[in-house]
Amino acid sequence: MESHTPVSTADRIKTQRPFSLSRFFLRWEWLMIVLIAIVGVINTRISPYFLNVVNLFDMTFNFMEKGLMALPMTMIIISGNIDLSVASALAMSAATMALLFKHGVSIWIGAGIALGIGIFGGWLNGKIITRIQLPALAVTLGTYALYRGMAFVMLGDIPVKGYPAAFTYIGQGYIAGTPVPVPLIIFLIAAVLFGLLLHKTSFGRKVYAIGNNEDACRYAGVDVERVKVILYMLSGAMAALAAIVMAARFGSTRTDIATGYELHVITAVVLGGTDIFGGRGTMLGTILSVFLLGIIEWGMSLKMIPGQVQQIVSGSVLILAILLPNVLGKMMKR
Known part of the structure; x- marks a missing residue:
C-alpha cells in the first residue's frame, strides 16, 4: 500500500520549473539594479559630488523611515491586503512619545510606550478587518484619519523639541569611525529579519x-x-520604530510628521515587484526599490525640483510599477 505525504497549501503554491537563464536575468530584482545604476549615472551628471562616499551614505538618512515601513507592507500586500494608515500610525506614535517627554517622562520610556502604541494600532487594524470582515482598504483609510487626528489632539500645532543627544544619535549619528549612518544599520538589520521571516519560515509561506x-x-x-x-x-511596530528614528533625526516632533509617506511606502513595495493583488513579491525587491526611490528623490533635491513636482513623479512611478509587472510577467512565461 502506497504512503502519501500530505502537501500543504503553501507548498503547492510554488510549482517547480526548469532553470532558465533568460528568466533568471528577467527577474524584477535585476531590473531594480539596472535602474539604480542608470539613476546613479544621471545624478552624477547633475552633481559631481554625488559619488562621494560620505554623500552616498548621508543620502540614506532621508528615506530609511520609509524603508522600515515598507518591510511589513511587503508582507501585507503579498497577503492580498493593504495598510493606508502607516504614516498616521507613525505620527500617533511620535506624538505619544513627544507628549510624554514634554511632561517630564524619560525619552526612552516614551519611546517604549510609543512602540506599544504602534503595535496596538496595528492590532486594532487587524482585528477590525478580520472580526468584522471589512475590506482592509476601507478600514485602514478610516484609521489613517483616526490616528492622524489623535496626533493633532495630543500635540496641537506646537512642536516638541529638546531631545537629549543620546536619543538624537539614533537618527543623526554614525557608527564609530565610519561614514555609515545609524538609521541605515537599523534598516539593514530589520530588512534581514523580515527577509528571513518571509522567505525562510512557515509563517512567510502562509503569507504567500x-x-x-x-x-x-x-x-x-x-x-x-x-x-x-x-x-x-508588525506594520504598527515598524511605523513606531520609524517614528522614533524620524523624531531623533529631526530633533523635534510635529503632528504633520510623515504626511504623505503612505504613498511612498506603497510605491516602494509595488515598484519592488510585489503584486498589488497579492500572492507574489520578494523582500529583496522592496529593499532595492527603497534605495532606487531614495536616489531618485535625492537627485530631484539636487536639482531643487519643488515638492509638488516630486509628488507627481511618485504618483507616476506608482502607476508604472503597477503596469510594468504585467509586461515582464508575460515575457517570463515565454
Missing part, C-alpha cells in the same frame, strides 16, 4: 498562500485571521 487563495488556506487549517493580525501588528 493567503495571497494566492485565502479560502483554500482556511480549508487547509491555516489560521488566516491570526496571520493577518500579526502582519498588521
Whole structure:
C-alpha cells in the first residue's frame, strides 16, 4: 500500500520549473539594479559630488523611515491586503512619545510606550478587518484619519523639541569611525529579519498562500485571521520604530510628521515587484526599490525640483510599477 505525504497549501503554491537563464536575468530584482545604476549615472551628471562616499551614505538618512515601513507592507500586500494608515500610525506614535517627554517622562520610556502604541494600532487594524470582515482598504483609510487626528489632539500645532543627544544619535549619528549612518544599520538589520521571516519560515509561506487563495488556506487549517493580525501588528511596530528614528533625526516632533509617506511606502513595495493583488513579491525587491526611490528623490533635491513636482513623479512611478509587472510577467512565461 502506497504512503502519501500530505502537501500543504503553501507548498503547492510554488510549482517547480526548469532553470532558465533568460528568466533568471528577467527577474524584477535585476531590473531594480539596472535602474539604480542608470539613476546613479544621471545624478552624477547633475552633481559631481554625488559619488562621494560620505554623500552616498548621508543620502540614506532621508528615506530609511520609509524603508522600515515598507518591510511589513511587503508582507501585507503579498497577503492580498493593504495598510493606508502607516504614516498616521507613525505620527500617533511620535506624538505619544513627544507628549510624554514634554511632561517630564524619560525619552526612552516614551519611546517604549510609543512602540506599544504602534503595535496596538496595528492590532486594532487587524482585528477590525478580520472580526468584522471589512475590506482592509476601507478600514485602514478610516484609521489613517483616526490616528492622524489623535496626533493633532495630543500635540496641537506646537512642536516638541529638546531631545537629549543620546536619543538624537539614533537618527543623526554614525557608527564609530565610519561614514555609515545609524538609521541605515537599523534598516539593514530589520530588512534581514523580515527577509528571513518571509522567505525562510512557515509563517512567510502562509503569507504567500493567503495571497494566492485565502479560502483554500482556511480549508487547509491555516489560521488566516491570526496571520493577518500579526502582519498588521508588525506594520504598527515598524511605523513606531520609524517614528522614533524620524523624531531623533529631526530633533523635534510635529503632528504633520510623515504626511504623505503612505504613498511612498506603497510605491516602494509595488515598484519592488510585489503584486498589488497579492500572492507574489520578494523582500529583496522592496529593499532595492527603497534605495532606487531614495536616489531618485535625492537627485530631484539636487536639482531643487519643488515638492509638488516630486509628488507627481511618485504618483507616476506608482502607476508604472503597477503596469510594468504585467509586461515582464508575460515575457517570463515565454
